[in-house]
Amino acid sequence: MTIVGFNFTKINAEKKTASGGKINISSNVTIKTIEESKLNFGNKNQLPLVFNFEFLCKYEPDVGQILLEGEVISLQEEKDAKEVVKLWKKDKKKVSQEIMQPVFNTILARSNIEAVIISRDMNLPSPIPLPKVEAKQPKAEDYIG
Numbered sequence: 439m440t441i442v443g444f445n446f447t448k449i450n451a452e453k454k455t456a457s458g459g460k461i462n463i464s465s466n467v468t469i470k471t472i473e474e475s476k477l478n479f480g481n482k483n484q485l486p487l488v489f490n491f492e493f494l495c496k497y498e499p500d501v502g503q504i505l506l507e508g509e510v511i512s513l514q515e516e517k518d519a520k521e522v523v524k525l526w527k528k529d530k531k532k533v534s535q536e537i538m539q540p541v542f543n544t545i546l547a548r549s550n551i552e553a554v555i556i557s558r559d560m561n562l563p564s565p566i567p568l569p570k571v572e573a574k575q576p577k578a579e580d581y582i583g
Contacts, residue, residue: 439512439513439514439518439536439537439540440512440513441510441511441512441540441541441544442486442511442512442513443486443509443510443511444508444509444510444511444544444548445508445509446506446507446508446552447490447507447508447509448505448506448507448508449505449506449507449552449556450504450505450506451502451503451504451505451556451557451559451560451562452502452503452504453501453502453560453561453562454500454501454502455500455501456501459499461497461498461499461501461563462497462498462499463495463496463497463498463563463565464495464496464498465493465494465495465496465550465553465565466493466494466496467491467492467493467542467545467546467549468491468492468494469489469490469491469533469538469541470490470491470492470507471488471489471490471526472487472488472489472490472522472523472526472533473487473488473490473523474486474487474488474519474520474523475487475488475511477511482516483515483516484513484514484515484516484519485513485514485515485516485519485520486511486512486513486514486519487511487512487513487514487519487522487523488509488510488511489509489510489511489512489541489545490507490508490509491507491508491509491510491545492505492506492507493505493506493507493508493545493546493549493553494506495553495557495565497562497563501562502560502562504553504556504557504560504562504565506549506552506553508545508548508549510541510544510545512537512540512541514537518537522534522537550565550566553565553566554566554568
């Protein structure tokens with residue numbers, strides 16, 4: 439399986455109220471649909487699948503949210519791709535971990551970066567912890583004297 443495409447189809451951010459207390463941030467990824475793509479990559483034995491997703495970052499208590507929707511296109515062996523679509527239509531969320539892992543990793547990598555940028559622009563806390571530099575307190579033996 440190879441990821442051959444990624445794009446956002448919807449970006450929505452909302453800041454409701456400023457909170458003086460602790461803000462809890464939760465992120466969730468949901469696959470909404472899986473379907474065969476109409477794109478042709480020139481290989482008869484492989485079939486592109488489109489995974490439509492939703493990435494939601496919620497700031498609680500009711501401070502705001504960031505919603506990203508989009509699609510990931512992956513290239514699968516034709517028989518595997520048809521089986522994935524069949525399983526999805528029959529019983530959602532029963533797609534093998536081997537197929538879903540690279541899709542989720544791609545969604546998380548791209549969506550988290552976009553959410554950090556949006557959170558900065560909306561003056562919301564970053565949805566993922568960013569590295570910080572901390573000053574050390576000098577010890578007595580650090581002084582020369």
